[in-house]
Amino acid sequence: SFHRILKDEIEEGDHLGQGTRTNIYCGTLKVKNDDDGDAEYISPQEMKVVLKVLGAGHRDISLAFFETASMMRQVSHKHIVLLYGVCVRNQDNIMVEEFVQHGPLDQFLKNYSPLSTSWKFQVAKQLASALSYLEDKRLVHGFVCAKNILLAREGLAKDEEGPFIKLSDPGIPITVLSREECVHRIPWIAPECVKNSSSLGVAADKWGFGTTLWEICYDGEVPLKDKTLTEKERFYETESQLATPDYKELAKLMTQCMNYDPKKRPFFRAIVRDLDMLEEDNHGFKTQPQKMVD
Numbered sequence: 001s002f003h004r005i006l007k008d009e010i011e012e013g014d015h016l017g018q019g020t021r022t023n024i025y026c027g028t029l030k031v032k033n034d035d036d037g038d039a040e041y042i043s044p045q046e047m048k049v050v051l052k053v054l055g056a057g058h059r060d061i062s063l064a065f066f067e068t069a070s071m072m073r074q075v076s077h078k079h080i081v082l083l084y085g086v087c088v089r090n091q092d093n094i095m096v097e098e099f100v101q102h103g104p105l106d107q108f109l110k111n112y113s114p115l116s117t118s119w120k121f122q123v124a125k126q127l128a129s130a131l132s133y134l135e136d137k138r139l140v141h142g143f144v145c146a147k148n149i150l151l152a153r154e155g156l157a158k159d160e161e162g163p164f165i166k167l168s169d170p171g172i173p174i175t176v177l178s179r180e181e182c183v184h185r186i187p188w189i190a191p192e193c194v195k196n197s198s199s200l201g202v203a204a205d206k207w208g209f210g211t212t213l214w215e216i217c218y219d220g221e222v223p224l225k226d227k228t229l230t231e232k233e234r235f236y237e238t239e240s241q242l243a244t245p246d247y248k249e250l251a252k253l254m255t256q257c258m259n260y261d262p263k264k265r266p267f268f269r270a271i272v273r274d275l276d277m278l279e280e281d282n283h284g285f286k287t288q289p290q291k292m293v294d
């Protein structure tokens with residue numbers, strides 16, 4: 001169900017980092033044009049891409065890796081990273097994705113702190129719109145966090161439009177991760193998924209969204225960063241909550257998303273609406289519903 005990319009169509013560049021069981025490289029994708037015998041010769045196009053490589057040592061989870069690829073192939077949204085296809089290169093399985101210029105949001109929040117409230121609202125709204133799209137398609141992302149959000153436009157300059165984000169793929173699904181790896185993902189992973197990773201559903205992305213909202217609010221601080229794995233487990237067992245910002249309305253939205261009962265978390269459509277209203281309040285102009293003039 002996904003486009004196959006031949007191994008000689010990609011070229012591997014610099015190592016960008018390590019994901020869960022994967023290695024990430026930048027690279028180029030050479031799109032060959034069909035030689036249909038036309039007189040005009042069109043040179044092959046080259047695109048900067050990201051190669052997410054699942055190495056030979058992890059072939060036991062390649063099926064799960066392809067599950068992620070297949071989910072990503074079903075989506076087409078301006079705020080979700082584009083997956084060009086999958087490449088099998090000898091023993092490696094590779095996802096070939098759109099390269100997003102300004103890197104992950106968590107780093108960006110730290111480096112450019114403090115960012116304006118309006119900048120943060122735009123990022124939150126774009127993420128909520130991407131997740132609302134997935135919810136409508138009944139697709140689950142599974143690892144919503146600031147690290148998995150990439151910036152296509154920084155939106156810092158006065159004459160520039162605001163930020164523009166792209167939600168990256170979730171990587172290896174949690175269903176094949178160890179319990180320890182799942183516990184490590186507290187407080188992003190939803191509590192029901194730590195208990196049983198197969199209870200991963202759309203509701204889990206709402207919890208992850210809540211945690212990501214927290215990261216955005218607190219300028220890329222890492223929630224529960226000083227906690228040990230045991231303490232993290234304990235945090236969920238006791239149904240604890242992260243400290244919420246003074247901004248009451250935003251705190252309320254976060255708490256709603258991070259409800260321990262997955263059924264009680266709001267629809268993303270409602271979250272988008274709430275964020276719109278909060279943003280307007282924040283700018284000091286409460287809009288009244290327009291009355292029809294007759």
Ligand code: ATP
Nearest residue numbers: 016017018019020022024050098099100170171172
């Ligand atoms: P995980 O499964 O834990 O999310 P991952 O394989 O997705 O792991 P990340 O940690 O999200 O890996 O990404 C590693 C690094 O690669 C990021 O910090 C980021 O700098 C870079 N990166 C990932 N995807 C892209 C992309 N599409 N464009 C540019 N850089 C990227």
Ligand code: MG
Nearest residue numbers: 148168169171
């Ligand atoms: Mg990632």
